[in-house]
Amino acid sequence: MAVIDTLVQGALLGGVYALFALGLSLIFGVMRLVNLAHGDFIVLAAFIVLVGATSFGLSLPVATLIAVVAMFCLGFALQRLVLEAVLGEDIMPPLLITFGLSIVIQNGLLLGFGADSRRLDAGAFETRSLEVVQGLNVGLAPLLALIVAIAVILLLQLLFYRTALGRAFRATSDNPEIAQLMGIDHRNIYAVAVGISLAVSVIAAVAFGIRANFDPAIGPARLLYAFEAVIIGGLGSLWGTLAGGMVLGIAQTVGARIDPEWQILAGHLAFLLVLFLQPRGLFPARRA
Amino acid sequence: MTRIISPLSRRRFLQAAGSAALAGSSLSAPALAAGKVVKIGYVSPKSGPLAAFAEADDFVLAEFRKAVKDGVKIGGNVYQVELVTKDSQSNPNRAAEVTKELITRDNVGLVLVGATPETNNPVATQCEIEQIPCISTVAPWQTNFIARQAKPGDPASWKPFEYTFHYFWGLEDVIGVFTGMWKQVATNKSVGALFPNDGDGNAWGDKVVGFPPVLAKEGFKLTDPGRFQNLTDDFSAQIAAFRGADAEIVTGVVIPPDFTTFWNQAQQKGLKPKVVSVAKALLFPVTVQALGKNGHNISTEVWWTPSHPYKSSLTGISAADLAKGYEQATGKQWTQPIGFVHSLFEVAVDSLKRAADPSDGAAVAKAIGATKLETIVGPVAFGAANVPPFAAKNIAKTPLVGGQWRLAGDKYSMVITENGAAPQIPLGGAMQALA
Numbered sequence: 126m127a128v129i130d131t132l133v134q135g136a137l138l139g140g141v142y143a144l145f146a147l148g149l150s151l152i153f154g155v156m157r158l159v160n161l162a163h164g165d166f167i168v169l170a171a172f173i174v175l176v177g178a179t180s181f182g183l184s185l186p187v188a189t190l191i192a193v194v195a196m197f198c199l200g201f202a203l204q205r206l207v208l209e210a211v212l213g214e215d216i217m218p219p220l221l222i223t224f225g226l227s228i229v230i231q232n233g234l235l236l237g238f239g240a241d242s243r244r245l246d247a248g249a250f251e252t253r254s255l256e257v258v259q260g261l262n263v264g265l266a267p268l269l270a271l272i273v274a275i276a277v278i279l280l281l282q283l284l285f286y287r288t289a290l291g292r293a294f295r296a297t298s299d300n301p302e303i304a305q306l307m308g309i310d311h312r313n314i315y316a317v318a319v320g321i322s323l324a325v326s327v328i329a330a331v332a333f334g335i336r337a338n339f340d341p342a343i344g345p346a347r348l349l350y351a352f353e354a355v356i357i358g359g360l361g362s363l364w365g366t367l368a369g370g371m372v373l374g375i376a377q378t379v380g381a382r383i384d385p386e387w388q389i390l391a392g393h394l395a396f397l398l399v400l401f402l403q404p405r406g407l408f409p410a411r412r413a
Numbered sequence: 414m415t416r417i418i419s420p421l422s423r424r425r426f427l428q429a430a431g432s433a434a435l436a437g438s439s440l441s442a443p444a445l446a447a448g449k450v451v452k453i454g455y456v457s458p459k460s461g462p463l464a465a466f467a468e469a470d471d472f473v474l475a476e477f478r479k480a481v482k483d484g485v486k487i488g489g490n491v492y493q494v495e496l497v498t499k500d501s502q503s504n505p506n507r508a509a510e511v512t513k514e515l516i517t518r519d520n521v522g523l524v525l526v527g528a529t530p531e532t533n534n535p536v537a538t539q540c541e542i543e544q545i546p547c548i549s550t551v552a553p554w555q556t557n558f559i560a561r562q563a564k565p566g567d568p569a570s571w572k573p574f575e576y577t578f579h580y581f582w583g584l585e586d587v588i589g590v591f592t593g594m595w596k597q598v599a600t601n602k603s604v605g606a607l608f609p610n611d612g613d614g615n616a617w618g619d620k621v622v623g624f625p626p627v628l629a630k631e632g633f634k635l636t637d638p639g640r641f642q643n644l645t646d647d648f649s650a651q652i653a654a655f656r657g658a659d660a661e662i663v664t665g666v667v668i669p670p671d672f673t674t675f676w677n678q679a680q681q682k683g684l685k686p687k688v689v690s691v692a693k694a695l696l697f698p699v700t701v702q703a704l705g706k707n708g709h710n711i712s713t714e715v716w717w718t719p720s721h722p723y724k725s726s727l728t729g730i731s732a733a734d735l736a737k738g739y740e741q742a743t744g745k746q747w748t749q750p751i752g753f754v755h756s757l758f759e760v761a762v763d764s765l766k767r768a769a770d771p772s773d774g775a776a777v778a779k780a781i782g783a784t785k786l787e788t789i790v791g792p793v794a795f796g797a798a799n800v801p802p803f804a805a806k807n808i809a810k811t812p813l814v815g816g817q818w819r820l821a822g823d824k825y826s827m828v829i830t831e832n833g834a835a836p837q838i839p840l841g842g843a844m845q846a847l848a
Contacts, residue, residue, distance in 0.1 A: 127653060134649040141646065232460060240464030242669040244703035252680035252707065264681030336677065337646070338670040338703055342462045342503070346644050374647070381650035385641035386610060388650070 126260045131378045133263060139354075139374030140271025141336060143367040144329035145347055146354035147277060148322035154361035155298045155318040156212065158219050162227040164348030166323055169230050170196050170330035171339050175243055185247060185331070192327045200323035204316040212315070227345065234341035245334035270332035274370075277325060278363045284321075285363075294318060298361075353396045359406025368407050372399065451485070451492040451771045453761060454499065454515035454524040456536050457754075461503025465697055466528035466551065469751040472739050474498065477758045480728050485762055487771050494762075497521055501532050509535035516543045522772055523548070523765065525757045527750070530556040530612055537561060537577040546778040547577045548760055550753050551716075554583045554800070554808045555622070556612055573806040576778045580760070580793045580809035581753075583800075584616055586834060587714045588627045590815040591690045593831040594712050595633070595662050597844035600687050602633045605655035607648075607665030607675060610640035613693065617666050624664075636660055643668050648675040652682050660684075666692040669700045676707060687846040688712065690815070698746040701818045701825045709820040710845050716813055717752035717790050718827055721838055725789040727759045732789055746824075756788040782806060791835075814838050817845065 149163045160166075170192055177188030207226075211218035247266065254262040285291040296304040297314045305311055333339065333347070350373060357372050358365030373392045380391020399407065455474070457467040474496065481494040497519045499511035508526075512535065515521045526536040527550040538561060540547035549557060557579040564570045595604075608618035617623045618637055628635045636658040638651050652675075655663065663686045667675070672694035679686075690712040695701050701708040719736035730738070735755060736747035760781070765771045768780040785794040791811045800808045812835030818825045819842075828841035 130649065130653070134647055138647045235460055235464060239468060240460075240462075241468070241697060241699035242465070242703060243699070244673060244705075246703075246705045248705065251677050251705070254681040254683070262682045264678065266677070266681075337674040338700070340462065340465075340669075342460075342464070343644075343670065350646075378647050378649055381641070381645075381647065382653075385639040385645075385650055388645055388647070389642040 126258075127382070130261055131382050132375060133261065135375030135378035136371055137263070137267035137271055137374070138377060139367070139371035140267065140274045141329075141332050141370070142350045142354045142373050143274045143370030144270060144277070144325075144332050145351040146358075146366045146370060147274070147281070147363065148326040148329065149348075149351050150355045150358070150361070150363060150366040151281065151325065152318060152322045153355065154363075155294050156315050157216070157298075158208070158212065159216075159223070160322070161220060161223040161348070162230060162344075163223075163322075163326065163351060164344030164346070165227045165230040166196070166344075167326045167330045167333065167347065168339050168341065168344040169234065170323070170327040171245065171334040172234055172238060172243070172341075174245060174327065174331055174334065178245065185245065189327060189331050192330070193324045196323040196327050197320040200320035201316045203323075204319040205312065208319065209312055209315065231341050231344065238341065240340060240342070242338040242340045243334075244338050245331060247335045251335055266332075266335050270336070273328055273332065274367060277328060278367055281321075281325075281363055290314075290317070350392070353392070356406055357396055357399045359409035362406070362408045365406055365408030372407075449490050449492045450495050451487070451523075451765060452495045452497060452519060452521040453758075454497050454512070454519060454521035455757075456499045456501050456508055456511055456515070456524065456526045456532065457528050458503040458508075458532050459500040461501075463501075463503040463529055463531060465699075465748075466532075466750050468745075469739060469748060469754055470498070472742050473751060473754045473758075476728070476738070476755070481762070485766065487766050488769060492765075492771060501528075501536075503531065505531050505535045508532050509539050512536045512539040513543070516540070516545050521545070522774065523761055523777055525549075525761055527551040527753055527757050530560060533557060533579070534561055537574075537579070541574055541577050544576055544774050546764075546774055546781055548757060548764075548781060549577070549579045550581050550757060551750060552579075552581055553587070553613075553616070554579055554581055554804065554810065555616060557581075558804045558808055560612065568803075571803055573804070576774065578778075578781045578784075578795060578807050578809075580795075580811055582714075582716065582810055582813040584622060586810070586813040587692060588624055589834050590714055590813055590831055591664060591712075592627065592631050592633070593833045594690055594815045594844050595688055596631075597830070598688050598846045600661040601659060602662070603658050603660045604628060604633050604635050604662040604664060605651070605658060605660030605686070606635060606637040607651060607663070607667050607671075607691070608637060608640060609643050609645075609665075609667055609671070611643060613666040614640055633662075634658070643671060645671055646674060648678050649682065651675070652679050652684050655679075655686075656682075656684055661686050662688045662690070664690045665694075667694050669694045669703070673704065676704065680707065685847070688844075689847060690714075695818060697748050698818075698825055698827075706820065708818050708825060710817050710847050712815060712817045712830065712844070714813060715749070715816040715827060715829060716811065717749045718816070718829065719747055720829065720841065721752070721789075721791065723787065723789050723791055725755060725759060726786055727755075727762055730789070735789060752790045756790040756793070759788045760784055760786060760793055784809070812838060816841070 173192040174188045177183045253265045301311045354369035358369030376395035377392040380387035484491040501508035524547040530552045533549040608614035638654040695713045719733040721732045724731045764781040768777045795809045815831035816829040830844045
């Protein structure tokens with residue numbers, strides 16, 4: 126039973142890591158941009174939800190919905206007004222811009238909200254669990270996070286492979302110049318991609334904000350796992366990102382069972398092992 | 414004077430009286446007052462992960478500047494007090510760098526610091542090298558005295574410091590407070606421990622100076638699954654170990670996000686301890702508030718509260734009024750560092766007054782070492798018998814008690830439930846087992 130419990134807890138943790146990583150994976154897949162401020166955007170989203178829930182007294186789902194819209198608009202504007210100007214052959218300028226954004230967001234949040242450690246209040250839901258079999262309890266909140274992660278991936282897959290917008294995404298990702306010849310405005314396509322990425326980060330923010338505390342400075346620490354999940358899974362593949370999160374999560378819980386000192390290290394070792402055996406990740410996107 | 418009746422105006426009155434007294438003395442020597450300045454440097458983590466410790470700075474520093482705006486009389490001369498503040502950005506390297514700036518560029522005569530070992534130690538180390546006196550607080554004394562030694566692992570090599578002084582409680586006090594709280598509740602005496610792999614966790618779990626030897630002597634059974642990294646996202650291994658040992662008491666020294674992760678998961682997985690006593694995670698009311706209803710009756714160590722029966726030697730303000738002033742000025746609930754940051758300035762001004770020449774580092778250091786002062790956090794006296802002889806020169810201890818966070822309506826308040834080592838601090842109630 127202990128073995129099953131360890132694997133289940135690892136898989137649930139993997140769901141949270143996958144949620145962190147999805148937005149990152151998405152932007153990278155469409156525009157080959159590594160967003161170093163992704164962790165901070167998640168924290169920013171968490172604060173937006175927190176303000177909606179506490180200052181305006183909205184319920185958590187309503188506050189989340191508003192934050193999704195707000196973050197989508199922010200992402201769209203960010204791409205059109207800031208990132209677009211530096212996107213080009215050289216990958217360094219956009220990387221540096223996102224690095225700068227990370228610092229700006231952290232200090233902006235510190236000014237606005239202070240340094241206190243905050244949390245999203247989900248009431249009794251936080252601690253409720255299902256007893257699957259005797260001795261195996263599965264927390265509802267992490268279970269829901271995993272289900273949501275899978276649902277978000279399904280939706281994004283539908284969007285990518287079943288809609289005109291998705292076709293435009295894939296075309297722009299393959300070759301922006303030729304996509305433009307076909308009448309696709311790549312600037313708007315990129316802006317929508319960043320918007321969706323930040324909208325997804327709201328979901329990650331809520332899962333994370335219920336699971337543990339957040340404060341203005343915590344973003345970069347969470348970004349690391351997101352990166353690892355994306356790379357383990359294979360750049361540009363959304364299902365791969367989920368698998369990457371699972372590998373990380375399970376490696377951590379198995380490591381912790383051996384000795385809690387091994388927990389974080391085991392995750393990093395699993396990452397290195399995958400890089401060693403499969404340098405392009407578990408499920409590299411076909412076109413990459 | 415008799416019109417002043419409300420507590421707030423009494424506070425204002427005491428401040429006014431304090432400044433008037435200082436102003437009175439400055440009148441006697443106005444010509445000299447213009448030129449003499451004593452500069453105090455203050456380092457704190459205004460930004461970064463430790464910023465919660467510096468949250469009360471703006472309030473406390475403003476009050477201090479008000480209290481000394483007419484100067485301080487030292488050895489017959491009136492000195493203007495100039496305060497230079499620096500942000501450590503929660504980074505030890507940055508803390509050392511800004512301390513160097515304070516000493517070489519701003520020419521401060523004294524450095525104050527009080528926000529965790531990550532801030533205190535690099536500052537104190539710089540001061541010791543540059544021979545500038547330094548007073549620090551808000552970190553168990555072992556982390557200051559032992560961790561800054563050349564060989565922390567070899568007690569025979571430990572040497573006292575010349576310029577750096579520290580006051581707070583020690584590991585032995587928190588062990589006493591925690592076990593004192595646990596004895597008040599009927600349990601099976603099985604303790605599960607969350608000790609992370611950092612300075613605090615390693616000290617608490619140490620087989621010689623930490624919890625294990627004391628708990629063994631007191632008849633508690635300790636389950637310590639091992640050191641984990643801070644910002645761990647899953648505690649199922651620890652929870653399984655605690656359930657295996659039927660732990661009715663859970664303790665530890667963990668950062669806020671980790672405690673929330675652990676406590677949520679523990680409840681999801683049916684671990685229901687009778688007592689949970691954690692240090693560090695629940696220092697600030699906002700953090701407890703973040704736990705929602707699940708923070709009720711969780712216990713922690715308490716270094717300062719508004720109900721501590723002490724008053725400031727600088728302004729005469731009581732602990733209760735200082736906290737109230739903060740709450741009125743900021744709209745936030747009081748926090749423990751408020752009292753300690755205030756007390757730093759008390760010890761600083763008191764030492765400067767006793768120093769023969771405030772610009773002479775050695776004289777100021779000597780004066781700090783001779784401090785015997787009743788402050789807003791309790792008595793601060795170096796060279797006392799309650800500190801091991803090897804550290805007594807540099808270390809003074811302030812009282813430590815224990816308390817539970819209790820939910821009243823939708824707001825948490827701190828109730829002191831254990832005062833075995835400091836009976837002068839009144840109890841607010843008895844320990845209650847977790848529901």
